Amino acid sequence: MKNNVKITRIKNSMTQEQLARQVGVTRQTIGLIEKGEYNPSLQLCINLAKSLNKTLDELFWEVDTQ
Amino acid sequence: MKNNVKITRIKNSMTQEQLARQVGVTRQTIGLIEKGEYNPSLQLCINLAKSLNKTLDELFWEVDTQ
DNA sequence: CTCTGATGTAAGATATAAATTACAAAAGAA
DNA sequence: TTCTTTTGTAATTTATATCTTACATCAGAG
Numbered sequence: 121m122k123n124n125v126k127i128t129r130i131k132n133s134m135t136q137e138q139l140a141r142q143v144g145v146t147r148q149t150i151g152l153i154e155k156g157e158y159n160p161s162l163q164l165c166i167n168l169a170k171s172l173n174k175t176l177d178e179l180f181w182e183v184d185t186q
Numbered sequence: 187m188k189n190n191v192k193i194t195r196i197k198n199s200m201t202q203e204q205l206a207r208q209v210g211v212t213r214q215t216i217g218l219i220e221k222g223e224y225n226p227s228l229q230l231c232i233n234l235a236k237s238l239n240k241t242l243d244e245l246f247w248e249v250d251t252q
Numbered sequence: 253c254t255c256t257g258a259t260g261t262a263a264g265a266t267a268t269a270a271a272t273t274a275c276a277a278a279a280g281a282a
Numbered sequence: 283t284t285c286t287t288t289t290g291t292a293a294t295t296t297a298t299a300t301c302t303t304a305c306a307t308c309a310g311a312g
Contacts, residue, residue: 121229135288149270151290158269159227161299162246163187169247176242180228181235201258215300217260224299227269 122183126154128172143167188249192220194238209233 129139129150136150143150143164152158153168160168169176195205195216202216209216209230218224219234226234235242 137288146271147289148272148291152270155290159229161225161227161269162231163225164269165228165231166246176247180232181242203258212301213259214261214302218300221260227299230299 121156121159123153123156124174124179124183125150125168125172128174128179129154132172139168139171142171187219187222187225189219189222190240190245190249191216191234191238194240194245195220198238205234205237208237 129136136147136154140147140150144167145164149158149160149164153160153164165176165180169179172179195202202213202220206213206216210233211230215224215226215230219226219230231242231246235245238245
């Protein structure tokens with residue numbers, strides 16, 4: 121469940137708390153997603169992508185190989 | 187939760203049952219996802235994309251506007 | 253018409269994403 | 283050093299995705 125959420129969030133100079141509020145979840149949920157320990161819902165992934173100005177593919181598609 | 191799963195599955199000449207087995211869920215789950223009534227997990231979306239030879243964006247990103 | 257494969261859908265059970273609360277541990281600013 | 287912000291993480295609870303079983307429906311083949 122590796123992804124580019126953490127690196128993208130930091131590039132956007134956002135805290136976990138700020139991102140969490142924008143997408144409507146808690147800071148802990150963001151932390152676990154960044155750590156790769158959650159299997160988030162599609163809707164949350166879409167909200168994350170929009171908040172970070174990325175697409176689903178850029179955040180979650182074949183992250184290991186890029 | 188609109189998506190392109192159903193049209194892509196039909197283009198690939200697959201039944202719900204065949205797709206379900208490939209991605210490791212039940213036929214009912216595929217049916218509900220195609221109907222837009224589920225908010226599937228990211229891992230399931232990735233499995234669907236790989237089984238259908240598409241990316242996440244092609245199946246789930248801004249489906250309403252394309 | 254019947255028969256079969258494919259699909260729609262519903263009820264109840266289970267698994268797990270996500271919330272809530274809480275506390276500890278970093279890291280930076282003063 | 284202390285103070286504050288940010289992050290890591292754990293326990294418990296809640297919400298919901300998914301499974302299981304089941305039955306109805308629909309389309310096509312015979």
